[in-house]
Amino acid sequence: MNKVRGFEIVSEYEGKDVVLPERATQQAAGYDFQAAEDIVVPTIWNVLLKNQALQQNEASRLPLENKEYLASTLVPTGIKAYMQENEYLQLANRSSNPIKNQLSMPNGVGIVDADYYGNEKNEGHIYFQFINYGLTDYVIKKGDRIGQGIFMPYLKADGDTNTGVLRMGGFGSSGK
Template sequence: MAQKVQFYFQIISKFKNEKINLPRRQTFLSAGYDLESAIDVQILPRQTVLVPTGIKAFFDYDKVLCVYARSSLIKKNLMLSNGVGIIDSDYYNNTQNEGHIFVALYNLSDKNAVLIQKNERIAQCILQNFYLTKNDLASKRIRDNGFGSTNEKK
């Protein structure tokens, strides 16, 4: 029998009254949940911007939420600056930013700024399984901060 997966999106408290849409799949067979920008953002030529979504995601510890580019990004000369965004389950409700999901967008243009409008779909995310090696040596440390916090020296 298949095990039930715990997975849901929530609006972070800072954006509760801002008319944020929860991520959703656009068709019955879509794999990805579309993420939208929570605000209007201008991205200057050759600039990377962390675009807020106003969203956090809860899911089981043996899963990872991967953030991928939508195919339409290239029409605006944009790409994800980090290739694929990786969101670990312990990012949810961290003390720094409540688990707020940001999308790192890079403007490929040398000349033109790009305007991202509030509620514009900017990326898609897919919940996936991940596996540990038999001799896994991961730290037993618990995440206590948000974006980029595992690079911080303790």
């Protein structure tokens, strides 16, 4: 049977009770992804308050390049996705995450290209990135549903000539 689209466990997480994404209901568009391990998503307020204190204390004022900045937390899923070359997997936050857990995806949605699957850097491992705007750190437990993936087709523009550039790396590797 020819594989068209679906999910597999990346080799690093084989035998670690990682669950393949599933749709929660018959009419659900998205496949629910779970966290592959426990991970803490720190509150953004710690960094903001620390920087505010540094700015108020002239003696300890740091040059711009040395300040601590807000950073996203990458949450591993232990999953990779295969699909046709004219498709991508759109990663979206769970609708309950912002209201219940104060977790937001800073990129809005994630895009997993078909050629991300099996790349040499990370085998196509899918991560969700979050920031926590709650007042305290938030702990995502292994097995918590963290987001959803929706397979989508895409169209190419007239005159598109990109026929030979191959992906060489993992997360964020298609940037110039």
